[in-house]
Amino acid sequence: MTDQKFKRTKKLHKAIKLNLKRRTVIVDDELVFHKNVPIPSWIELSIIDVCNRSCSFCPKADPKIAPNTYQKMTMSLIEKLTNDLKKINYRGSVTLCGYGEPMLHKDVFKMSKKLAEAAFVEIVSNGDTLKPETINKLYNSNVNKLLLSLYDGPEQLTKFKKMTEEAKVPSDFVIMRDRWHGSDEDYGLKLTNRTGTINIGVQDSIGTFTYCNYPSYSVLIDWNGDIFLCPQDWQRKMTTGNIMKDDFFDIWTGSTISKFRKNLLEGKRCDKPCTECNAEGTVLGKNHAEAWKKIYKTTA
Ligand SMILES: C[S@@+](CC[C@H](N)C(=O)[O-])C[C@H]1O[C@@H](n2cnc3c(N)ncnc32)[C@H](O)[C@@H]1O
Ligand code: SF4
Numbered sequence: 001m002t003d004q005k006f007k008r009t010k011k012l013h014k015a016i017k018l019n020l021k022r023r024t025v026i027v028d029d030e031l032v033f034h035k036n037v038p039i040p041s042w043i044e045l046s047i048i049d050v051c052n053r054s055c056s057f058c059p060k061a062d063p064k065i066a067p068n069t070y071q072k073m074t075m076s077l078i079e080k081l082t083n084d085l086k087k088i089n090y091r092g093s094v095t096l097c098g099y100g101e102p103m104l105h106k107d108v109f110k111m112s113k114k115l116a117e118a119a120f121v122e123i124v125s126n127g128d129t130l131k132p133e134t135i136n137k138l139y140n141s142n143v144n145k146l147l148l149s150l151y152d153g154p155e156q157l158t159k160f161k162k163m164t165e166e167a168k169v170p171s172d173f174v175i176m177r178d179r180w181h182g183s184d185e186d187y188g189l190k191l192t193n194r195t196g197t198i199n200i201g202v203q204d205s206i207g208t209f210t211y212c213n214y215p216s217y218s219v220l221i222d223w224n225g226d227i228f229l230c231p232q233d234w235q236r237k238m239t240t241g242n243i244m245k246d247d248f249f250d251i252w253t254g255s256t257i258s259k260f261r262k263n264l265l266e267g268k269r270c271d272k273p274c275t276e277c278n279a280e281g282t283v284l285g286k287n288h289a290e291a292w293k294k295i296y297k298t299t300a
Pocket of ligand 1: 051058059179
C-alpha cells in the first residue's frame with residue numbers, strides 16, 4: 001500500500017466524521033458474495049430530477065450543468081430493481097438521494113416499501129416538505145433512516161426534533177446533519193467538485209487522489225435506470241448499463257464497470273469522469289476493494 005492512497009489534505013469536520021462512521025457500518029461491515037464476486041453495499045437512487053433549493057456548493061444550482069427536468073423514476077423500475085436485488089440476496093442499503101430532492105416524488109412511500117423487501121432503505125432530504133405525518137408515513141413504509149441535510153442554521157435542530165417527537169417514531173429514525181457552515185468549514189460537507197461540475201470553496205486539486213474504491217462497493221441509478229459509477233458523477237455522460245434492459249448483477253460484473261473498477265484499484269483515474277474528479281475515493285469500501293483486488297490479481 002502506498003501513502004498516496006491514504007493521503008488526506010484536510011482535517012475532517014465533526015459532523016462529517018459522525019456521518020462517515022455510520023456509513024462505514026453499512027458499507028464495510030458485511031461483505032456479501034454472489035457467484036464468488038462481492039456485491040455492492042451502497043446503491044444510490046435518483047428518483048426525481050428536480051430540487052426545490054439551489055445550494056451554492058451543489059451542481060443542481062447550475063441549470064447549465066444539472067437543470068431541473070422533472071423526470072421521475074417509475075414504480076416498474078423499482079419493482080425490477082427489487083427483484084434483481086432479491087436474486088443476489090442483497091444486504092446493503094438503497095439510498096434515495098441522487099440528483100434531486102426525493103421527497104418531491106409522490107410515490108416515495110410506495111417505492112420505499114417495495115425496496116425495503118430487499119434492502120436497508122435510507123432517504124436523504126433537505127426536510128422542506130416534512131410534517132410529523134410525513135415522517136410517520138415514511139417510518140411505516142419501512143424506511144430505516146431519514147437523513148436530514150440542515151442548510152439553514154442550528155434552529156432547525158429544535159424544529160426537526162419537535163417534529164420527530166410529534167411523528168411518534170423512534171428518535172434515532174431521523175439523523176440530522178449540520179450543513180449550515182460557511183466555506184471555511186467546507187459547508188459541513190465532505191466537499192468535492194462533483195467530477196468537475198462545481199468549483200466552490202477550498203477544493204482539493206484534481207490529481208490529489210488517484211485510487212478509488214467507489215465502483216467496488218457502490219453505484220448510482222438515475223431516474224431512467226441508467227447506472228453510473230458513483231454518486232460523485234454529476235456529468236452523467238458515461239453509463240455502465242441500464243437496469244430496465246439488463247439484470248443488475250450482469251451490469252455490476254459487466255465489462256464497462258469492471259474496467260473502471262480495476263483501473264481505480266491500481267490508482268489510475270484515466271477515463272472520464274474520473275479524470276476530472278477530486279474525491280478522496282478510499283474513505284470507505286476497503287473490504288470490497290481487497291476482495292476485488294484478489295479477483296483481478298492486483299498487487300497495487
Ligand atoms: C444533491 S443532494 C440530494 C438530496 C437532498 N436534496 C439534500 O439536499 O439532502 C445529495 C447530498 O449531496 C450533498 N452535496 C451537494 N453538493 C456537494 C458537494 N459539492 N460536495 C459534497 N457533497 C455535496 C448534499 O448536502 C446532500 O447531502
Ligand atoms: S474517481 Fe471519482 S468519478 Fe471515478 S469512480 Fe471514483 S469517485 Fe467516482
